[in-house]
Amino acid sequence: MSERARWVDWEIEQVAAHFQVDLERGLSDKEAKDRLKQIGPNQLAEGEKASWLSLFIEQFKDFMVLVLLVATLISGLLGEYTDAIAIIAIVLLNALLGFIQEVRAEKSLSALKKLSAPTAKVLREGAWVQVNAVELVPGDVIRLESGDRIPADIRFVKAEGLYVEESALTGESVAVTKQSARLPQAEVPLGDRKNMGYMGTMVVRGNGLGVVVHTGMSTEMGRIAHLLESTETMDTPLKRRLEQLGKVLIMVALLLTALVVFTGILHGQDAYKMFLAGVSLAVAAIPEGLPAIVTIALALGVQRMIKRQAIVRKLPSVETLGCATVICSDKTGTLTQNKMTVTHIWSEGKLIRVSGSGYVPEGEFQLAGERVAVEKWPGLRRLLEVAALCNNAQLLQKTEKNGLIKKKEAWMIHGDPTEGALLVAAAKAGLDKESLVAEWTRVKEIPFDSERKMMSVILSRRGGGSMLFCKGAPDVLLGRCTHLLEQGRKVLLTDAKREQILRQNEELASMALRNLAFAYRDLDVQSASLKEWQYEQQLVFVGLAGLIDPPRTEVKEAIRVCKQAGIKTVMITGDHQTTAVAIARELGIKRAQGLTLTGQDLYNMSDAEFYKKVNEVDVYARVSPEHKLRIVKALQQAGHVVAMTGDGVNDAPAIKAADIGIAMGITGTDVSKEASSLILADDNFSTIVSAVEEGRNIYENIRKFISYLLASNVGEILIMFLAMLAGFPLPLVPIQILWVNLVTDGLPAMALGIDPAEENTMVRSPRNPRESVFARGVGWKIVTRGLLIGACSLLAFWVTYMEAPDDLVRAQTVAFATLVFSQLVYVFDCRSQGTIFQRTPSDNIPLVLAVLSSALLLLAVIYYAPLQPVFHTVPLGLREWILVLVTSTLPVILAGILDLLRPMANRAKRLVHSS
Ligand SMILES: Nc1ncnc2c1ncn2[C@@H]1O[C@H](COP(=O)(O)OP(=O)(O)OP(=O)(O)O)[C@@H](O)[C@H]1O
Numbered sequence: 002m003s004e005r006a007r008w009v010d011w012e013i014e015q016v017a018a019h020f021q022v023d024l025e026r027g028l029s030d031k032e033a034k035d036r037l038k039q040i041g042p043n044q045l046a047e048g049e050k051a052s053w054l055s056l057f058i059e060q061f062k063d064f065m066v067l068v069l070l071v072a073t074l075i076s077g078l079l080g081e082y083t084d085a086i087a088i089i090a091i092v093l094l095n096a097l098l099g100f101i102q103e104v105r106a107e108k109s110l111s112a113l114k115k116l117s118a119p120t121a122k123v124l125r126e127g128a129w130v131q132v133n134a135v136e137l138v139p140g141d142v143i144r145l146e147s148g149d150r151i152p153a154d155i156r157f158v159k160a161e162g163l164y165v166e167e168s169a170l171t172g173e174s175v176a177v178t179k180q181s182a183r184l185p186q187a188e189v190p191l192g193d194r195k196n197m198g199y200m201g202t203m204v205v206r207g208n209g210l211g212v213v214v215h216t217g218m219s220t221e222m223g224r225i226a227h228l229l230e231s232t233e234t235m236d237t238p239l240k241r242r243l244e245q246l247g248k249v250l251i252m253v254a255l256l257l258t259a260l261v262v263f264t265g266i267l268h269g270q271d272a273y274k275m276f277l278a279g280v281s282l283a284v285a286a287i288p289e290g291l292p293a294i295v296t297i298a299l300a301l302g303v304q305r306m307i308k309r310q311a312i313v314r315k316l317p318s319v320e321t322l323g324c325a326t327v328i329c330s331d332k333t334g335t336l337t338q339n340k341m342t343v344t345h346i347w348s349e350g351k352l353i354r355v356s357g358s359g360y361v362p363e364g365e366f367q368l369a370g371e372r373v374a375v376e377k378w379p380g381l382r383r384l385l386e387v388a389a390l391c392n393n394a395q396l397l398q399k400t401e402k403n404g405l406i407k408k409k410e411a412w413m414i415h416g417d418p419t420e421g422a423l424l425v426a427a428a429k430a431g432l433d434k435e436s437l438v439a440e441w442t443r444v445k446e447i448p449f450d451s452e453r454k455m456m457s458v459i460l461s462r463r464g465g466g467s468m469l470f471c472k473g474a475p476d477v478l479l480g481r482c483t484h485l486l487e488q489g490r491k492v493l494l495t496d497a498k499r500e501q502i503l504r505q506n507e508e509l510a511s512m513a514l515r516n517l518a519f520a521y522r523d524l525d526v527q528s529a530s531l532k533e534w535q536y537e538q539q540l541v542f543v544g545l546a547g548l549i550d551p552p553r554t555e556v557k558e559a560i561r562v563c564k565q566a567g568i569k570t571v572m573i574t575g576d577h578q579t580t581a582v583a584i585a586r587e588l589g590i591k592r593a594q595g596l597t598l599t600g601q602d603l604y605n606m607s608d609a610e611f612y613k614k615v616n617e618v619d620v621y622a623r624v625s626p627e628h629k630l631r632i633v634k635a636l637q638q639a640g641h642v643v644a645m646t647g648d649g650v651n652d653a654p655a656i657k658a659a660d661i662g663i664a665m666g667i668t669g670t671d672v673s674k675e676a677s678s679l680i681l682a683d684d685n686f687s688t689i690v691s692a693v694e695e696g697r698n699i700y701e702n703i704r705k706f707i708s709y710l711l712a713s714n715v716g717e718i719l720i721m722f723l724a725m726l727a728g729f730p731l732p733l734v735p736i737q738i739l740w741v742n743l744v745t746d747g748l749p750a751m752a753l754g755i756d757p758a759e760e761n762t763m764v765r766s767p768r769n770p771r772e773s774v775f776a777r778g779v780g781w782k783i784v785t786r787g788l789l790i791g792a793c794s795l796l797a798f799w800v801t802y803m804e805a806p807d808d809l810v811r812a813q814t815v816a817f818a819t820l821v822f823s824q825l826v827y828v829f830d831c832r833s834q835g836t837i838f839q840r841t842p843s844d845n846i847p848l849v850l851a852v853l854s855s856a857l858l859l860l861a862v863i864y865y866a867p868l869q870p871v872f873h874t875v876p877l878g879l880r881e882w883i884l885v886l887v888t889s890t891l892p893v894i895l896a897g898i899l900d901l902l903r904p905m906a907n908r909a910k911r912l913v914h915s916s
């Protein structure tokens with residue numbers, strides 16, 4: 002134990018020396034690389050993955066395939082070599098196809114996992130950079146903020162109001178406070194090592210710095226969790242439902258096959274031939290590949306989503322996305338650009354305009370159009386001092402490598418954009434942080450969180466004395482102020498003054514500005530005994546700042562699309578009500594009669610009251626994260642499928658509870674990301690809307706190939722069944738049945754899975770999550786098309802057979818060709834919920850190619866002499882081809898006519914139901 006615990010009673014300098022790291026600069030890139038090579042990546046070992054071979058063998062586990070293999074083996078032994086070999090070849094080909102599909106799905110899923118892999122903020126060569134957590138090495142200096150998952154075992158170097166929840170390790174769910182100072186002795190249990198942080202535990206409040214002491218399997222986590230569960234399941238509700246459906250379909254297919262065999266034998270067919278045909282039919286007709294294709298369609302769709310900046314963490318959410326009826330979105334950074342600029346300052350009763358734009362620290366302070374000198378205005382100066390010092394952001398000038406950087410882009414900020422904007426404003430007055438820091442030393446920080454809506458620092462002045470600087474939401478901060486700074490003097494804050502400040506705050510907020518208030522207090526010797534919660538009291542109010550945060554340009558359109566698609570957008574923000582409403586109006590979220598509720602309103606409302614109103618609310622303002630959970634619940638109770646965004650630690654419960662929990666890729670905390678099912682790589686609201694569109698499309702594509710595959714299967718069974726019933730000879734031989742199955746299950750079905758969205762995808766209202774996959778015409782399509790395909794193929798067979806009853810092979814070839822071609826025509830019919838003519842083939846080139854190659858393969862099987870005996874085919878003449886082409890397009894034409902009758906059928910059904 003002492004070997005592991007030894008860091009606990011060391012001084013920080015000792016730890017740094019041990020790891021040969023300069024705490025101000027971090028490791029050099031080279032050193033970090035060397036250590037990584039030596040020690041290995043910072044990750045826990047994963048469990049065994051399924052090998053490729055076992056994945057391949059998996060493809061044969063299907064019962065009917067085994068029966069088929071055995072049956073062919075027997076026929077091989079009986080001397081039917083060509084048949085046996087051909088059948089086995091096709092079964093192998095089928096397995097290969099399934100195998101390739103599965104490998105592909107797996108690959109794209111592991112790529113996904115990488116995308117959402119955790120990162121760490123690490124100091125390398127004097128600069129803070131973001132790296133993948135696996136690249137951390139002992140000696141790295143890392144920064145942690147509330148919501149971060151600690152990426153390795155660390156010794157804290159700095160801790161500001163830091164609380165860490167270590168239940169992953171200790172089982173204790175109450176967060177413990179952390180410190181940087183050494184402990185008197187080393188031998189303390191894990192839970193009491195207050196200056197250590199452990200991999201996998203979670204920062205719930207405050208911030209800190211740490212030196213990495215153990216990585217990967219040498220961490221405490223590595224010691225207990227020897228293996229990480231490796232493969233995430235790819236199960237989704239739809240897949241599960243399809244698997245259940247699959248079982249039913251297997252039964253049906255087997256039953257029908259048995260029926261076919263039985264009828265055939267009754268009509269004097271050869272029992273052995275019938276058996277082989279039956280088994281082949283069963284193999285072809287059982288849609289065992291359905292769940293696999295669903296996974297592929299999901300995986301491919303997920304890849305398209307990534308291109309549109311939406312990273313799916315949980316596959317089932319892809320399906321749910323298409324059902325979303327409400328999207329609850331954060332305001333700052335999601336609906337707005339999160340590029341803030343201070344435009345107004347209110348100090349000592351005067352409203353000052355600040356000119357300039359972006360992060361360039363150039364601009365003027367103007368009062369009624371006249372430039373004001375900040376030096377002559379003590380209140381304004383103090384305000385900017387507080388703004389710059391009660392601040393964790395950094396304003397940086399990009400080093401100009403070439404002269405190409407435009408001035409506007411030459412400046413950037415690190416950290417919270419709100420705080421960055423304040424730094425810029427202070428810099429415009431000539432107060433840059435560096436010179437201020439020379440005068441003021443930070444002693445302590447009471448961090449910001451969205452619950453408190455304020456933040457403070459305690460500073461000691463070089464000349465002596467110390468002060469508390471505080472900034473926060475005006476309405477909150479004002480409650481803690483007792484005094485006011487006026488003409489450089491501290492005066493009592495009267496109720497009238499309070500009123501005035503709040504009025505001013507309202508006025509700024511109605512201009513869609515995000516407001517902050519600033520205050521300070523002198524700390525004398527007595528205040529040394531104050532408890533933390535006692536610091537932020539009896540403050541002296543200094544003034545307000547109004548920050549503009551323009552809406553993202555694309556959001557307005559995205560919200561319009563949502564409306565059209567039957568999805569309601571709701572804004573949930575920690576910001577002030579008036580600000581929120583102003584922006585919500587601008588974006589079209591707020592309807593004329595829509596309600597706005599504040600966190601306070603929610604607090605005063607019973608669940609029953611809230612539930613009654615929830616559908617009318619467009620904007621929730623000044624809410625705390627905890628309210629989000631209540632909002633999700635109420636919406637769900639009202640029957641909504643809810644998508645909810647969030648970024649902080651405290652948003653995690655709501656994200657988890659939502660049907661689609663959405664985290665922010667840029668500003669989101671690890672904890673919120675882990676709780677989410679979708680991550681927005683660009684934090685942008687419009688990305689949610691794209692994801693919804695993709696979600697709907699993926700689901701529709703799945704329905705498309707279900708209708709394709711099942712109708713094809715119905716057709717295959719039907720032609721055999723009807724032929725047996727009518728006492729005809731076998732219209733198809735086993736190898737042909739298997740071939741049809743291979744050619745249709747293969748490329749065309751896959752190409753349907755990547756079909757681009759139909760134009761009306763975002764005009765329809767959301768689908769009911771309980772809706773069956775067969776709803777909205779799919780079931781109808783399967784039945785009508787299936788029946789017609791079977792009947793027409795049989796018709797072609799019958800016509801040819803009647804003409805030349807002793808040339809059975811010719812009739813079989815015609816039936817074979819008709820079946821394949823009618824499916825290849827039908828595949829285009831599957832692309833639209835309307836008629837086949839609603840879409841042009843040119844927008845799915847892969848499908849056209851797939852169909853062409855399937856057609857060519859068929860021609861090869863018919864015309865390439867060596868294959869003719871294998872597939873029992875003969876070359877066809879012009880007359881036969883005309884017959885094939887007519888009978889294979891007939892189903893779609895007839896079905897189109899049937900479709901016209903469908904509304905009538907529905908109406909009749911409703912009439913029957915209502916009477
Ligand atoms: N760094 C900060 N220091 C002090 N106060 C802050 C800081 N950032 C925000 N505030 C204040 O706290 C309020 C709530 O902030 P919070 O981050 O919870 O929500 P938001 O960012 O305004 O909106 P959203 O929830 O839409 O992202 C803000 O309106 C602001 O007045």
Ligand SMILES: [Ca+2]
Binds near residue numbers: 331333451575648
């Ligand atoms: Ca926020």
